[in-house]
Amino acid sequence: MPKQPDQRRELGAFLRSRRERITPDEVGLPHTARRRTPGLRREELALLAGISATWYTYLEQGREIRASEQVLDSLASVLRLDRYERDHLRRLAGHAPAAEAQETEPLTAEAAAVPLLLQPHPAYLIGGTYDVLSHNEAADQLFPNLTTATDRPPNLVRWVFLEPAARDVLVDWEPEARGLLARLRALAGRYPADPRYARLIDDLHEGSPEARTWWPQHEVQARHSGRKRLRHPQRGPVDYAYTAFHLAEHPEQTLVIYLDSTAPLTAPVPGSASVGGG
Numbered sequence: 001m002p003k004q005p006d007q008r009r010e011l012g013a014f015l016r017s018r019r020e021r022i023t024p025d026e027v028g029l030p031h032t033a034r035r036r037t038p039g040l041r042r043e044e045l046a047l048l049a050g051i052s053a054t055w056y057t058y059l060e061q062g063r064e065i066r067a068s069e070q071v072l073d074s075l076a077s078v079l080r081l082d083r084y085e086r087d088h089l090r091r092l093a094g095h096a097p098a099a100e101a102q103e104t105e106p107l108t109a110e111a112a113a114v115p116l117l118l119q120p121h122p123a124y125l126i127g128g129t130y131d132v133l134s135h136n137e138a139a140d141q142l143f144p145n146l147t148t149a150t151d152r153p154p155n156l157v158r159w160v161f162l163e164p165a166a167r168d169v170l171v172d173w174e175p176e177a178r179g180l181l182a183r184l185r186a187l188a189g190r191y192p193a194d195p196r197y198a199r200l201i202d203d204l205h206e207g208s209p210e211a212r213t214w215w216p217q218h219e220v221q222a223r224h225s226g227r228k229r230l231r232h233p234q235r236g237p238v239d240y241a242y243t244a245f246h247l248a249e250h251p252e253q254t255l256v257i258y259l260d261s262t263a264p265l266t267a268p269v270p271g272s273a274s275v276g277g278g
Contacts, residue, residue: 007192008062011092015060017218018079019045027078049074067093084186088220091189107133111247114255115139121257122240128187128252129196130156130180141233142258143169157184157200161208171229171237174210181211182219187252189220223254227261238262 020039024030027040027048042060046053051071058065067075072093076086090096107125112134115123122142124135132147132154140147144165147154160166160177170176181204188197204211225243232238241261247253 007092007094008064010189010192011089012060012062013216014089014092014218015075015079017216018081018085019060022079026080045075045078048078051075069095084220084222088186088189096190106250107253108249111250111253111255118257121259123255123257124156125253125255126156128191129194129200130158130184132156133253139258142230144233155200156180158203161204161211169231171231176228177210178214178219179221181214182221183223185215185218186220186222230258 019042020037022040022045024040024044027044029040029044040048042057043053046056049056049071051074055065059067069090072089072095073086076089081089087096111125115125115134115136119136120138122136122138124139124146125133127133135147143159145163146156146159149155149158157180160170160173160180167173184197184200188194188201191197201215205215223244223246225241227239227241229237230240239261240258242256242258245255245257247255
């Protein structure tokens with residue numbers, strides 16, 4: 001798959017960001033006092049990866065050259081990339097097919113109804129660009145103003161970075177926001193031709209100084225489950241466990257459910273209730 005010009009520049013910037021975070025000591029090179037840039041020099045990285053320094057420089061400059069999977073694996077090893085960063089590198093280098101761009105999210109009535117069935121637990125269904133496709137009342141209460149936008153679809157990323165209330169709700173706002181931005185970059189790398197990602201990233205750069213600062217760092221993450229502290233409107237800070245489920249028909253759509261990790265979980269009595277039974 002040929003790389004587009006913007007994708008070649010993104011590849012070069014990603015490699016440069018990862019090269020600058022590796023110290024000579026980490027790869028067994030002698031440390032010298034006279035270093036004008038952080039991390040490894042291009043020549044040092046090329047030597048460690050077993051490739052030409054000139055060729056690597058062209059790659060980092062975004063020139064129209066193609067790196068083999070063997071070369072990418074060698075670079076990834078020297079740069080100590082984790083598996084998500086390796087996948088991101090391969091996509092930027094054109095070794096994974098770009099997903100088809102789409103302007104709308106296909107949403108079935110059955111999928112839209114799921115968050116409503118999960119009340120009183122906060123739950124929402126988000127699309128690939130973090131547009132909120134469906135949510136329940138508990139999510140409305142926990143995430144104020146998340147779904148009040150009238151000029152565009154409600155969006156979780158815009159809410160976190162551009163809604164003032166988010167900084168109060170997310171007790172650990174900075175690490176949560178940084179992680180969300182890293183997950184957005186990973187998804188944007190899968191859809192380089194999708195204009196929705198470009199519009200969202202432009203909005204963040206225009207409205208958030210943090211997004212402008214963090215985006216050039218090229219962090220990537222995959223969507224995952226975990227824990228976070230959220231400020232409940234009545235109860236104050238609560239430690240929530242959240243679980244993410246990907247829809248089988250549309251894997252970029254994700255159902256996220258929040259459970260109070262301090263509350264006991266009780267299983268339903270067998271036969272007491274059913275949903276969609278036959």
